[in-house]
Amino acid sequence: MNFTSDRVRSIGWISVLVVCGAMTLGLTLRVNAVKSQVHDTEKRIVWVKQDIDFLETEFQTRSNQQALRQLNDLEFGYKAPMAGQYIEGERQLAALGAVAGPGAPQPIRYANAEKPEGDESSLLAMVSPVTGATAAALPEGDEKHGDKAAPKGRDPEREAIARDAAAIGKRLARIEVAEAAQQ
Amino acid sequence: MNAPASFSLGTIPTTVSTGRRKLVNVRQRSLLVAKMRTLWILAVFVLVTVCALGRITYLGFTGVTPRHGELGDLLVPDRGEIVDRNGVPLARDFRVYSLWFNPKAMTEGSALIQSPEEVAGRLVRIFPDLDRDELIGKLRSGKPGYLRKSILPEDANKVHALGEPALEFPLEATRFYPQGSMAAHVLGYVDSYGHGKVGMEQAFNDRLISPEGRAAPSVLSIDFRVQSALEDELSTAITLSKAKGAAGVILDVDTGEILALASLPSFDPNHVKPTDMVISAEEARQGDVPHGFNRVTNQVYELGSTFKPITVASAIDAGVVSDLGKQWPATPLHVGRFTIHDLHNYGASLNVPETLIHSSNTVTARIADELGGVRLKQTMEALAMNQRPYVELPAKGFPIWPSGEWPRLRTMTVAYGHGIAVTPLHLASAYAALVNGGIWRPATLKKLGASEVPEGRRVFKASTSARIRQLLRMIVQYGTGRKADAPGFRVGGKTGSAEKPGVGGYRHHSLIATFAAAFPMDKPRYVVIAMMDEPQGTAATSFQRTAAWNAAPVIQRVVPRIGPLLGVMPDETRDIDISDLKPLVPQGSDGE
Numbered sequence A: 001m002n003f004t005s006d007r008v009r010s011i012g013w014i015s016v017l018v019v020c021g022a023m024t025l026g027l028t029l030r031v032n033a034v035k036s037q038v039h040d041t042e043k044r045i046v047w048v049k050q051d052i053d054f055l056e057t058e059f060q061t062r063s064n065q066q067a068l069r070q071l072n073d074l075e076f077g078y079k080a081p082m083a084g085q086y087i088e089g090e091r092q093l094a095a096l097g098a099v100a101g102p103g104a105p106q107p108i109r110y111a112n113a114e115k116p117e118g119d120e121s122s123l124l125a126m127v128s129p130v131t132g133a134t135a136a137a138l139p140e141g142d143e144k145h146g147d148k149a150a151p152k153g154r155d156p157e158r159e160a161i162a163r164d165a166a167a168i169g170k171r172l173a174r175i176e177v178a179e180a181a182q183q
Numbered sequence B: 001m002n003a004p005a006s007f008s009l010g011t012i013p014t015t016v017s018t019g020r021r022k023l024v025n026v027r028q029r030s031l032l033v034a035k036m037r038t039l040w041i042l043a044v045f046v047l048v049t050v051c052a053l054g055r056i057t058y059l060g061f062t063g064v065t066p067r068h069g070e071l072g073d074l075l076v077p078d079r080g081e082i083v084d085r086n087g088v089p090l091a092r093d094f095r096v097y098s099l100w101f102n103p104k105a106m107t108e109g110s111a112l113i114q115s116p117e118e119v120a121g122r123l124v125r126i127f128p129d130l131d132r133d134e135l136i137g138k139l140r141s142g143k144p145g146y147l148r149k150s151i152l153p154e155d156a157n158k159v160h161a162l163g164e165p166a167l168e169f170p171l172e173a174t175r176f177y178p179q180g181s182m183a184a185h186v187l188g189y190v191d192s193y194g195h196g197k198v199g200m201e202q203a204f205n206d207r208l209i210s211p212e213g214r215a216a217p218s219v220l221s222i223d224f225r226v227q228s229a230l231e232d233e234l235s236t237a238i239t240l241s242k243a244k245g246a247a248g249v250i251l252d253v254d255t256g257e258i259l260a261l262a263s264l265p266s267f268d269p270n271h272v273k274p275t276d277m278v279i280s281a282e283e284a285r286q287g288d289v290p291h292g293f294n295r296v297t298n299q300v301y302e303l304g305s306t307f308k309p310i311t312v313a314s315a316i317d318a319g320v321v322s323d324l325g326k327q328w329p330a331t332p333l334h335v336g337r338f339t340i341h342d343l344h345n346y347g348a349s350l351n352v353p354e355t356l357i358h359s360s361n362t363v364t365a366r367i368a369d370e371l372g373g374v375r376l377k378q379t380m381e382a383l384a385m386n387q388r389p390y391v392e393l394p395a396k397g398f399p400i401w402p403s404g405e406w407p408r409l410r411t412m413t414v415a416y417g418h419g420i421a422v423t424p425l426h427l428a429s430a431y432a433a434l435v436n437g438g439i440w441r442p443a444t445l446k447k448l449g450a451s452e453v454p455e456g457r458r459v460f461k462a463s464t465s466a467r468i469r470q471l472l473r474m475i476v477q478y479g480t481g482r483k484a485d486a487p488g489f490r491v492g493g494k495t496g497s498a499e500k501p502g503v504g505g506y507r508h509h510s511l512i513a514t515f516a517a518a519f520p521m522d523k524p525r526y527v528v529i530a531m532m533d534e535p536q537g538t539a540a541t542s543f544q545r546t547a548a549w550n551a552a553p554v555i556q557r558v559v560p561r562i563g564p565l566l567g568v569m570p571d572e573t574r575d576i577d578i579s580d581l582k583p584l585v586p587q588g589s590d591g592e
Helices: A005-062 A065-076 A090-095 A156-182 B003-007 B012-062 B070-075 B116-126 B132-141 B153-161 B205-209 B211-215 B224-241 B281-285 B304-318 B352-358 B361-371 B373-382 B408-415 B424-435 B462-478 B552-562
Strands: B089-101 B145-151 B171-176 B245-252 B258-264 B333-335 B338-340 B492-502 B505-519 B526-533
Touching: A005 B070, A005 B089, A065 B224, B089 B153, B116 B132, B116 B153, B132 B145, B145 B153, B205 B211, B224 B245, B224 B258, B224 B526, B224 B552, B245 B424, B245 B552, B304 B352, B304 B361, B304 B373, B304 B408, B304 B424, B304 B462, B304 B492, B304 B505, B333 B361, B333 B408, B338 B361, B338 B408, B352 B361, B352 B462, B361 B373, B361 B408, B373 B408, B424 B462, B424 B505, B424 B526, B462 B492, B462 B505, B492 B552, B505 B552, B526 B552
Parallel strands: none
Antiparallel strands: B089 B145, B089 B171, B245 B258, B245 B526, B333 B338, B492 B505, B505 B526
């Protein structure tokens, strides 16, 4: 075939158009695919919002004022605080911490449970599976399992309970694994 | 083309020059066509580029246009939500399953696979409140219809497990009120045709179904916590006093917004029964009203002594009472065949603070007599006592208003709240004007912005309002309203116990006991009205039927509950200054 430069150029243009057309088609398909995904996501958002509305309504119904009043009447018996229970401002609040004057009665002290310092583990609040004692009930000066090398401020007995609990946990885990293997 | 043919014919030079010219022409034409095509393509490209740039610029300025398509509509309810002033939903659309019998679901044979008796028996096991015989009738009829509305999803699953294609459970939108019967008279309900009834559902019906009303919730002035506290305490008072009913309203004195409006006994808008709206003729004869009847805006009562501060304010305003220490005769007053007397003997004379503290009819009547019917009537008209109450609710009662010129006796009886019957909402608006500096504003159930508060109209001078604040506080400190005193909240107010009219005159044992209060009196923010309908003297109320023993304790219990919610903190070191009036009254007076 005799390819003149014009014909080659024409074929080139046509090729470029075909390629561009193919790319446009591909892009259009891709755009439509993304649009379809967006539509699906929007549908899911609508369902979730409807679910949220449903749950909100359920919570509002279960916690409506009449239900709360009945609960208060039966369980708590709370009443509106009286005028004396309000604090006027920061000055009155600060006055509560003032040093008692001479001859003033001792303030009433309330019992409360304090967490061990520097350790937020809930494990220590548990009952020891070995000794049956609670961590809080243990005497501070008990040196039965005392570790002289223990860092200052940490209770060796509580650490021992934690170790015991961990050991029990490991043993139970091992038993479960063995049973699973038999099955 | 044709050029080779022309060579063979004639003179060469001419032919050559003609052929060249033709060639030049062809070439020029081709070039022109090519240029034109290039220009066309360029123009198309420029046009596309301009369009693209234009679109990009438009999107850049306006952002992506939100689509209001099908999906967006799914989130918009069929009927707009109603919320309280803090945005807590009080009425909203909710989709629930219904049990629908569709006999055409089975294309061949009978509508049901099992016998109607068997299906009815199984349905009754799922829904024990259904009537078996009625169900059988519906299943046998072959007509489509509801077997039950509002069923739980788990019950729908149980029905599905019966394997009957004719039993369908479509998901339908219904109106739901999460707070149950709370504020039922304010909200109203929606009937089976989707029309709002009774309360704001009826008043806002057009708005709630409009595109704007569906898209954004309608905000009421009600605070649901305050509403709950008021209903709770009124309900307790009904139990304690064995009253027929009760009503209460809490109003913002500076804007006229209603924070709470309660009428008891109430109804549940989620399950409205026919008896909630209609009662028998016999019950009506006994003075009963249906539960759906709004006692605050629709029922008019003679509100008794609660009118006395209005009379005194009118007299102070007119200059009839300029010296509060002036002694007025307190002996029984004979007008024609009628005698006005007090409940107890308070001595030969009383001054104005003592008159209000003891709630003396005789002195109030004498003050009104001196004031004159014209001026008292003008005051009452300025307080809109001669019109239906100003509120959006459809149920508004017309006052029993003595028209024409008031004769002397009428003036005297109106002065202490007899011979005129208004709704508790009229009284609340009047008390707001008494204590807020003298401006009357219409009550509203719509939450108002700072710029939407109506200007109102002046009824009393600011100085008169200040005096009345002192006097109302004194009534609670030393007089008949002592049981309304909530420590630290500086409550002021007035009792009112009026006998209910019946066949052949007033019924002495059927009272309407009202307490109209405002707090805190050093700078009044809210008016609270509590009204008990026919309280019976019980051990809990020391066998008393009057407002001092029945309505006043409601105020004492409600105010500490709502005060902190509304930004009024109790303070026992603060109170209104009554030092100039204190010497005028002996401390610790008794009785109503």
